Every structure is written in structure tokens, then in C-alpha cells.
Amino acid sequence: MNIAVLLSGGVDSSVVVHLLCEQGHRPSLFYIKIGKDDADYMDCSAEEDLEMASAVARRYGLSLEVVDLHREYWDNVATYAIDKVRRGLTPNPDVMCNKLIKFGCFERYAGKDFDFTATGHYAATILQNGKVWLGTALDPVKDQTDFLAQIDYLQVSKLMFPLGGLMKQEVRDIALKAKLPSARRRDSQGICFLGKINYNDFVRRFLGEKEGRIIELETGKILGTHRGYWFHTIGQRKGLGLGGGPWFVVRKDTDENVIYVSRGYETEQQYGYEFSMQDFHFITENPWEGVEGEIPVTFKIRHTPDFIGGKLLQDGDGYRIVSEEKLQGIAPGQFGVVYDEASRLCIGSGEIKYSIPLNPQYPLS
Numbered sequence: 001m002n003i004a005v006l007l008s009g010g011v012d013s014s015v016v017v018h019l020l021c022e023q024g025h026r027p028s029l030f031y032i033k034i035g036k037d038d039a040d041y042m043d044c045s046a047e048e049d050l051e052m053a054s055a056v057a058r059r060y061g062l063s064l065e066v067v068d069l070h071r072e073y074w075d076n077v078a079t080y081a082i083d084k085v086r087r088g089l090t091p092n093p094d095v096m097c098n099k100l101i102k103f104g105c106f107e108r109y110a111g112k113d114f115d116f117t118a119t120g121h122y123a124a125t126i127l128q129n130g131k132v133w134l135g136t137a138l139d140p141v142k143d144q145t146d147f148l149a150q151i152d153y154l155q156v157s158k159l160m161f162p163l164g165g166l167m168k169q170e171v172r173d174i175a176l177k178a179k180l181p182s183a184r185r186r187d188s189q190g191i192c193f194l195g196k197i198n199y200n201d202f203v204r205r206f207l208g209e210k211e212g213r214i215i216e217l218e219t220g221k222i223l224g225t226h227r228g229y230w231f232h233t234i235g236q237r238k239g240l241g242l243g244g245g246p247w248f249v250v251r252k253d254t255d256e257n258v259i260y261v262s263r264g265y266e267t268e269q270q271y272g273y274e275f276s277m278q279d280f281h282f283i284t285e286n287p288w289e290g291v292e293g294e295i296p297v298t299f300k301i302r303h304t305p306d307f308i309g310g311k312l313l314q315d316g317d318g319y320r321i322v323s324e325e326k327l328q329g330i331a332p333g334q335f336g337v338v339y340d341e342a343s344r345l346c347i348g349s350g351e352i353k354y355s356i357p358l359n360p361q362y363p364l365s
């Protein structure tokens with residue numbers, strides 16, 4: 001079997017190489033290089049990553065190719081992120097990086113020549129009814145299926161996730177025992193290349209700064225100023241610079257450059273039970289084809305270990321989720337990721353369009 005491994009130089013993908021070699025494979029290794037734009041907001045860990053990847057390749061006597069996807073990344077993922085932020089939405093660059101870069105451009109460049117592409121993502125592939133499905137990882141804290149929820153059938157059917165059945169601690173133990181050069185490296189944030197840069201600096205470079213008002217939603221009282229709605233996201237608590245909190249961002253008016261906040265953990269303004277999704281994407285296929293009415297599912301609206309129970313409803317051309325529990329900070333632009341009731345299969349995802357607040361007072365932006 002002909003296998004390509006996406007090797008980042010981190011502990012996870014290094015263990016993937018180790019495990020595949022132990023099983024008798026001789027995978028080809030690929031390091032994806034995304035250079036910094038021409039600005040100075042990327043740290044030097046990228047160089048260290050490549051050194052680590054080279055050390056792993058040497059250790060196992062495998063070939064390592066550096067694939068430069070710099071242009072593709074900035075043209076696709078960075079442009080997508082800026083476009084969303086400009087429109088007051090909360091982008092998810094990790095989701096787009098997996099879909100377009102790690103498994104999109106890479107597949108066209110090199111992956112196409114291999115039977116499988118293996119990565120250190122915490123996820124699984126599951127064969128069911130003759131089709132390959134994206135499955136959740138054994139380790140709920142590390143599960144990364146939410147970042148993979150926009151990949152397509154060609155991608156999922158060619159992917160291998162050798163770490164899906166392991167807990168993170170087991171992976172570390174394997175790395176230590178095998179004396180892998182990367183064994184003691186700290187965990188990356190689980191975020192894509194954009195995670196290596198200062199996000200505010202990145203946004204500032206493209207959208208600049210523009211002072212606007214921070215207003216208390218319930219009273220209309222002006223509490224302070226901010227430097228542009230694009231630096232803030234729905235559900236955000238930190239970085240508002242207001243005393244007497246906690247304060248949460250609950251609305252954004254992009255036309256007026258106003259941020260609405262609400263005070264206290266229990267404030268109803270920051271919660272909702274429902275949201276709609278647009279452009280819903282099924283990874284393998286729609287398992288509920290022809291099913292009428294409410295479908296019991298679990299779902300996530302952000303990268304957390306918890307799967308939330310709810311119902312999926314067809315809503316015109318799109319889909320809507322009605323949650324069993326109150327949801328904090330439903331951020332339009334993020335993905336609603338849908339799983340089967342047992343949270344075993346990741347079915348697909350759609351971009352959150354708007355939330356239906358419990359007590360709407362202002363039109364949503």
C-alpha cells in the first residue's frame with residue numbers, strides 16, 4: 001500500500017510515521033510550508049517544525065518532501081477569513097485549511113499518486129453500508145472531527161487517521177518510548193497556520209482600526225469604545241476592557257460599527273436554543289434522505305469536547321438545529337457540526353446563519 005503522511009514535526013504526526021513503519025509500511029513524508037505573508041507576525045516555530053520533520057524522516061530512512069502551498073493558503077484560507085471578519089462573521093480557518101489546503105491542494109499536488117494520505121488528526125474513518133464515514137476519536141478532548149467536517153467523500157475515503165483509537169497520553173507515551181525527536185514538544189493549539197500568527201495583528205493589517213461604541217444591550221448605555229467590530233466575536237468575554245463584568249459580546253452592528261454587550265453569566269441575552277445553517281455539506285451522504293420531521297442528533301458549535309443533544313430540522317433549502325440545552329455565544333460564520341445521536345459519526349456541517357435569541361430587542365446584524 002502506497003501511503004503519504006502529512007508530517008508537521010509535531011508529536012502526533014511523528015507517531016503516525018512510527019506506527020505505520022511498525023506495521024511494515026514505508027510511507028512518503030510531506031511537510032507543507034506556508035511562509036509568512038510579508039509581514040512580521042509569524043513566529044519562528046515553523047523553522048523548528050521543519051527541522052523536527054527532517055529528523056523524523058532521517059530516523060526512519062524515509063523521504064521527506066517540502067510542499068510549498070504558501071500562495072494557495074493566502075489566496076484561499078486567509079482571504080476567506082478576512083472576508084468573513086469584514087462581514088462581521090466569525091470564520092473558522094482550520095476547517096477551510098483542512099478542506100482546501102491539507103486535503104485539497106495537497107491531494108492535487110501529490111496525494112493523487114498515493115492510495116492513502118495519513119495524518120495525526122484525532123478522528124477515524126468507519127466503513128458502514130459499503131461507504132466510508134468520518135468517525136469521532138476515542139479521546140473526546142482531542143477529537144478534531146469538527147475541523148474536518150467540510151471534507152468531501154473523495155477526501156474521507158482516502159484518509160487514514162492512525163491516532164483515532166488512542167488517547168493523547170498514549171500517543172505521548174509511544175513517542176517517548178520510541179525516543180522520537182518530537183516526543184517532548186508541547187502541543188500545538190490545534191489551530192491551523194493562522195494559529196501561529198497574532199490574530200489581531202493579522203486582522204488589523206487587512207482591515208485597519210476604526211473606533212466604535214460599546215453599548216449595553218439591555219439599557220442602550222454607552223460603556224466605552226472599541227477599535228473595530230472585526231476584532232470581536234459573539235460570545236467573547238475577554239479583551240473588552242470594561243470593568244464590573246463579566247461582559248459578553250452579544251450582538252454586532254456592522255453598519256454602525258457598534259458592539260452590544262450584556263453583563264453577567266446568567267444574562268439571557270447571550271443564550272439561544274436554535275440556529276440555522278446555510279450550504280449544509282454532507283461528508284459521505286445524507287443518512288436521513290427521505291426522513292420527515294425532526295431528526296435526533298448531537299452537534300457542536302465550537303471546538304469543545306462536549307457533544308450537545310438536539311434535533312435537526314429541514315428549513316427551506318437549509319437546516320436548523322433545535323438544542324436540548326441553552327447555547328452560549330452562537331456565532332454566525334462558525335460551523336454547526338452535526339453528528340449521529342451516538343456521536344460516533346460526523347455527518348457534516350453548515351455555516352451558522354443567525355441565531356434566534358430568547359429575548360430579541362435589536363435586529364441581528
Ligand SMILES: Nc1ncnc2c1ncn2[C@@H]1O[C@H](COP(=O)(O)OP(=O)(O)OP(=O)(O)O)[C@@H](O)[C@H]1O
Pocket residue numbers: 005006007008009010011012013014030031032033102118119120121122187188189190191192
Ligand atoms: N505543516 C504541515 N505539514 C504537513 N502536515 C501538517 C502540517 N501541519 C499539520 N499537518 C497535519 O495535520 C495534522 C493535524 O494538525 P494540527 O495542526 O491539528 O496539529 P496536531 O494535532 O498538534 O498534530 P502534530 O502534533 O502532528 O503537529 C497533523 O498531525 C499533520 O498530520
